Amino acid sequence: MSTMRSLTFDAIIIGGGGAGMRAALELAKSGKKTAVLSKVFPTRSHTVSAQGGITCAIASADPNDDWRWHMYDTVKGGDYITDQDAAEYMCSEGPKAVFELEHMGLPFSRFENGRIYQRPFGGQSKNFGEGGQAARTCAAADRTGHALLHTLYQNNLKNNTTFLNEWFAVDLVKNADGDVVGCIAMCIETGEVVHVKSKATVLATGGAGRIYASTTNALINTGDGIGMALRAGFPMQDMEMWQFHPTGIYGAGVLVTEGCRGEGGYLVNKDGERFMERYAPNAKDLAGRDVVARSMVMEILEGRGCGENGDHVYLKLDHLGEEVLNKRLPGISELSKIFAHADPTKAPIPVVPTCHYMMGGIPTNVHGQAIMQDADGNDQIVGGLFACGEAACVSVHGANRLGGNSLLDLVVFGRAAGMFIESALNEGIEYLDASESDIESAMKRINRWNESSGGESVADLKVELQSIMQNAFGVFRQEDNMQEGVKKLAELRGRIAEAHLVDKSGAFNTARIEALELDNLMEVAEATAIAALERKESRGAHSRYDYPDRDDVNWLKHSMYFPLEKKVGKRDVNFKPKTLDTFEPKIRTY
């Protein structure tokens, strides 16, 4: 492989979504030689689909709002396995990060006094849960993600960030010491494979919702960073925690923002009953997403679902009136007409809980440094490897993310990683260079596909993987089902290792990309499945029929999935915020 071209950067950021571009912006401003490597043009990243907003205590809707209240909600929302130092960092740094976005030009909606518009979202409270519903989600109509992503791209242009657009990262390159010193990447347009050398490699590759058959996620959300890190032998944290968004459009899976319920919409069953009043008497439709999703499934299972097959419920918005819908939720009206053939000013939208967000991911500290465990179970920093955004598990979302916290996570921790890498580079980072054999081993996977001469098709195997995950690891889970799922996945892994890439051409070969993505989906799916089987309790998004209660004695812990042994361990949750007292675990009701 000595003929392979190499590119050298101070920092390479893999992924051009919100987190990656926020990190890149910080580094570009510092003058470090940075590149963003993205498999799609950056504004096609999945951040663009975020709708409702970015939750942050900027004290606009309520001048007395306090980031500590936001932190309390976040910890409670995560069912107490949220790391409290990370939540503290996110909620307290948040306002700065949001104001920066506004200064960059993000077109937030406004209140009459000219300040940023904030709407109520699920799980939000004032005064540590005692002061009723808060309105803390800063919004640009219902296109906040789009506005945020474009703003970040624009500001990266302004600061002359180098973009490797439509490049696909194949695998991480590790040196003899086990540090990450770059990656193997492929230019999609030409098919050229290069060795990217870098002192800091940031995985900002987003989520992997495509492991499920029904998801709100973009087709590109295949967990590429997670796959790369797992193949490199690094552990994953809380991979069993997958958020099912209450309101995916029935059939299409397209997201309908929680902002609809924030603006006053609510869910009804086939009898027209506002059933959330029964499940969450106080917060009702604005309870945590896991709570609402489970309630919807209960309604459906108990025969009160809507439609011919009784397999969905309705989101009622018509009572909000045309003006609110046009002003505050224009994108939703559009999506609903296109994908549900329902005009929300007249008819309810058929919705069903749909896979939406991966709370788990690469464990990191608040600086984005990836973490592994030594033989005694102590945290150990992985040299050269960083992660931020959905790919990372810092963990501010714990077992269930609150709406609007993902965009905040992106900008706060993208920024933090950028700042940390800048200072680390200033202090000087020296790692051993990768040897020929280190590079060879990172090339193994792509070589395998390129040399394949027979076997099953990628498309078929992907469908199978998605249906295994959908059936065994959905909203409700149980032992026997999951065991069966794990077994099926192990067998599927063998078949994927033998699968066939028919088209070996170089130029814009999307078949090769889909093959490489399938490997990543497989890694994510298996990590999810094995971790889910291991966590014998119900907490947040992880809900088991056979263990219906939260078990704080054994599982007030992060799960750690170790890919080489395919074993699950535990990691302590951080209960030590720096500036305030610990939020002690309480029974979680809404």
Place this chain on the structure above:
Amino acid sequence: MSMLQVSIYRYNPETDSAPYMQEYRVDTQGRDLMVLNILEMLKAEDTTLAYRRSCREGVCGSDGMNMNGKNGLACITSLSDVVKNNKLVLRPLPGLPVVRDLAVDMGLFYKQYERIQPYLQNDEPAPAIERLQSPEERDKLDGLYECILCACCSTSCPSFWWNPDKFVGPAGLLQSYRFLADSRDTATQARLTDLQDPFSVFRCRGIMNCVAVCPKGLNPTRAIGKIRDMLLANAT
């Protein structure tokens, strides 16, 4: 009759000396699918077919293409919107070099976007909180900031076909006006100076192809008119 006839522009620079149209037949089982669904079904059978796609809900702007003669996004264009006589013809966006099959080289398009300095410029020091903006001022950005850079408009514009290196094109101009209209931007004068030549803005002939194809229902022609008004007010 549920077998849909699909004819797709094919070109692989490594193996084809010239582009050609390939015929497929797809069993839609009478469902009113999106064009992207059809492509995904075909891709599962013929993996060599190349196109871009990402969000599949019309907000990322990846899958702009020419469907039965009209530019649009494959993911939010249903068969009933475009198919006539049971036939669907898919071509890459016109006027840009083809990379492979339905994927075009968007370089010129992006370059024009970058040219208009698509970022807020404000030379006053930023306050500790957000810059204030009244709802009325913010309303002026509606219909502008929603652009998804899919290039459906610019590649349906003859002026952009003839002068893609000099005419900014409807998408770039829409974004240019997005910043001209923003009460927080203070670079209005420099922006206008950059646009007063005979090509950047004035190649627009107002034929409104851009408006007819915009999948987000935006109106670049109106924005261009507003820029012209601003140029006129500025120079007279």
Place this chain on the structure above:
Amino acid sequence: MVTNITNLGRSGLSDWLIQRVSAVILALYTLFIVGYLLFNPGLDYYTWSGLFAQAWMRIFSLLAFISLAAHAWVGLWTVTTDYMKSTGARVGTQLVIILAIFVFLVWGILVLWGA
């Protein structure tokens, strides 16, 4: 900004304005001539040359000729820059066009004042 040296007003805005103003003048002139012809059905040479003997008509006509020249130059210049990608051919064509416009304009002035 895209630089260029062959367009009329050196700026897109002035070209655009020239094109619109000249179009209005040409429209008024055309309306006048058509109206004059309609209201003078049995028009003969003396009435016609009498009209053009008046100073205001000569000025109005000269204005129309200049407008036509400017309008033609802006329009044809645009057409050549749209469709002619070879610099040599484009500049050659532009020279021919400008020469023709010049000749027609001078000829028009000769007709107006030379009669």
